[in-house]
Amino acid sequence: MINLEIPKKFQPLASQANQVATEVFRPISRKYDEAEHAYPKELDMLASLIDGMNEGSDIGGAGAAGVRRESRDDGDGANRNGSNLSTVLGIIELCWGDVGLLLSMPRQGLGNSAIASVATEEQLERYGGKWAAMAITEPEAGSDSAAIRTTARLDGDEYVLNGEKIFVTSGDRAELIVVWASLDPSKGRAAIKSFIVERDNPGLKLDRLEHKLGIRASDTANFILQDCRVPKEALLGSSEVEDKQGFGGAMQTFDNTRPLVAAMAVGVTRASLERARELLAEAGVEIDYALPALSQPAAVSRFLEMEADFEAARLLTLQAAWMADNGKPNSLQASMAKAKAGRTCVDVSLGCVELCGAAGYGEDELLEKWARDAKILDIFEGTQQIQLLIVARQLLGKSSAELR
Ligand SMILES: Cc1cc2nc3c(=O)[nH]c(=O)nc-3n(C[C@H](O)[C@H](O)[C@H](O)COP(=O)(O)OP(=O)(O)OC[C@H]3O[C@@H](n4cnc5c(N)ncnc54)[C@H](O)[C@@H]3O)c2cc1C
Numbered sequence: 001m002i003n004l005e006i007p008k009k010f011q012p013l014a015s016q017a018n019q020v021a022t023e024v025f026r027p028i029s030r031k032y033d034e035a036e037h038a039y040p041k042e043l044d045m046l047a048s049l050i051d052g053m054n055e056g057s058d059i060g061g062a063g064a065a066g067v068r069r070e071s072r073d074d075g076d077g078a079n080r081n082g083s084n085l086s087t088v089l090g091i092i093e094l095c096w097g098d099v100g101l102l103l104s105m106p107r108q109g110l111g112n113s114a115i116a117s118v119a120t121e122e123q124l125e126r127y128g129g130k131w132a133a134m135a136i137t138e139p140e141a142g143s144d145s146a147a148i149r150t151t152a153r154l155d156g157d158e159y160v161l162n163g164e165k166i167f168v169t170s171g172d173r174a175e176l177i178v179v180w181a182s183l184d185p186s187k188g189r190a191a192i193k194s195f196i197v198e199r200d201n202p203g204l205k206l207d208r209l210e211h212k213l214g215i216r217a218s219d220t221a222n223f224i225l226q227d228c229r230v231p232k233e234a235l236l237g238s239s240e241v242e243d244k245q246g247f248g249g250a251m252q253t254f255d256n257t258r259p260l261v262a263a264m265a266v267g268v269t270r271a272s273l274e275r276a277r278e279l280l281a282e283a284g285v286e287i288d289y290a291l292p293a294l295s296q297p298a299a300v301s302r303f304l305e306m307e308a309d310f311e312a313a314r315l316l317t318l319q320a321a322w323m324a325d326n327g328k329p330n331s332l333q334a335s336m337a338k339a340k341a342g343r344t345c346v347d348v349s350l351g352c353v354e355l356c357g358a359a360g361y362g363e364d365e366l367l368e369k370w371a372r373d374a375k376i377l378d379i380f381e382g383t384q385q386i387q388l389l390i391v392a393r394q395l396l397g398k399s400s401a402e403l404r
Contacts, residue, residue: 004318007081010089017090020046021097026366029098032217033369037209039173040104040217047106051129082325084256088263088317095267096274099373100217102264109170110134110257110381111178114194117256118237126233127196133174135165135223143386145180145251146189146400150225152181152235159195159235161203161228169380171221172209175199179225183241191241194253196234203228214372258334258381259320265338265345265377266317269310272370276303276352279359299355306348313341332394339387342378349374 006014024046032040094102102108111132119127141147150163161181171177177197184191197204203226210220232239277287285299293304316337323330349371353360360367378384393403 004315006089007085010081010086013086014089014093017093018096021094025094025097025101029101029217029366029369030363032101032104034216036211036216037219039219040101043101043105047108050105051107079322080325081322084259084321084324085318088259088321091260091263092267092270092314092317095264096271097267098217099264099268099377100215102267103169103215103218104173106173107131109174110260111170111174111176113257113260114178114253115176115196115236117253118194123196123233123236127176130175131170131173132176132178132196133168133170133221134178135168135171136180137167138164139166143383146192148180148182148192149185150179150181151185152183152193152195154183154232155229157232158229159232161195161197161225161230163225164207164223165225166222167210167380168221168223169218171223172206172219177204177223178236181225183239187241193239194236195230196236197225197228197230201228201230213375214369215376252331254382255320255330255334256324258338258387259317259324259330261377261381262313262317262320262334262337262341265341265374266310266314268370268374268377269313269341269345269348272349272352272367272374273303273307273310275365275367276355276360279356279365302351302355306344306351309340309344310348313337313344316340332391335382335387335390335394338382339384339391342384342387345374345377 024042028040028042032038091102094105107129109132111134114134115123115127115132136145136148138148138150140149148163150161150165152159152161154160159181161179163181165171165177165179168177175198177199179195179197180192181195182191183193205224205226207222207224210222212220280287280299280303285297287300287303288296293301296304316333320330320333320337323333349367353367353371356365356367359365360371362368382390389403392398393400396403
């Protein structure tokens with residue numbers, strides 16, 4: 001089996017993240033799955049600890065806020081293992097513990113990744129250190145994010161936002177919401193920009209919280225933006241509508257965030273495989289790597305097939321993050337990683353429930369929970385189908401208008 005060693009400088013980070021997953025996440029995993037919408041207060045202290053780790057580190061951190069697209073390729077062929085890779089490694093370990101709790105970690109939202117990826121130094125100064133959620137999806141705009149209808153109108157020194165945002169992860173608990181809105185709906189995707197809205201802005205009204213199949217520890221909020229005023233400086237990136245890079249720039253955030261969601265899926269997949277292996281061993285089914293898969297019991301053969309998928313998903317995820325660290329265009333690899341890891345997570349977590357039978361289905365085990373948690377990783381940050389579409393466009397050299 002191909003396997004890569006974790007770079008030496010990231011080993012302490014990965015082992016600390018694993019310790020957190022083992023000692024903090026796993027013991028409260030079931031509690032917050034059952035107590036949907038209850039805030040996991042145990043995470044407050046942990047979040048401060050992670051902040052401390054990030055501040056004291058020159059290699060990036062374990063959390064989503066650590067990612068920042070490197071603007072340069074060293075050009076001398078030198079390999080950088082930077083904050084994207086360290087974040088992915090940290091997330092894999094934490095999600096091996098519990099993905100819903102990772103999504104509930106203060107200051108580690110996908111909005112934080114968006115800010116870290118594209119904010120100016122001034123904006124980083126102003127908004128860094130706060131918990132930020134990401135609000136793209138609307139009732140009429142899910143997969144097709146270019147169809148968003150929320151508008152942002154410039155009025156003096158402020159933008160006025162109006163519209164509706166749904167399915168905002170951590171929307172209720174975060175301090176900031178990164179809202180995508182159009183400066184001019186008649187100008188299409190080039191006019192779509194992202195704006196940082198403070199959670200306590202009176203124009204941002206919480207409509208409801210969703211009840212969900214999985215990741216029940218994580219809150220998912222729907223909002224109405226009604227004459228929501230934000231300062232001009234709250235616009236992330238360029239305000240230029242004619243700038244063809246505008247929407248592309250916003251979409252580039254995904255090149256950093258999709259490997260993170262893929263990493264979540266890799267973590268849940270590994271958790272499922274490890275537990276299934278233990279339960280199989282308890283039932284007397286041992287895996288022998290020296291023998292061909294098909295000459296072993298059917299359960300072993302199935303397990304090895306799932307393990308191979310897991311390895312492929314993991315390697316694609318590491319590759320996508322490494323490319324981001326090295327300033328290499330990684331849209332293709334980020335989508336491949338997200339597609340492969342999302343699908344693998346769903347297949348493997350359910351496959352492990354299947355292999356373990358009643359033990360896998362009961363609430364005594366976390367396997368059934370992981371099978372429920374898995375599906376969202378194949379949906380948000382771009383569904384399986386949308387990732388495959390992006391991959392096809394890239395490989396065939398087609399635009400989004402030509403292949404949809
Ligand atoms: C728990 C949860 C948390 C979320 N968190 C966030 C968040 O923090 N921020 C945020 O902005 N959004 C969030 N979302 C929204 C999520 O990103 C969207 O649900 C997702 O993008 C899909 O959009 P949709 O639900 O409108 O489905 P649709 O776009 O309506 O798609 C429905 C189905 O059709 C398929 N499909 C659509 N277009 C095509 C096509 N061209 N070709 C082939 N198949 C296609 C899709 O893959 C999907 O299977 C969250 C969703 C959930 C459930």
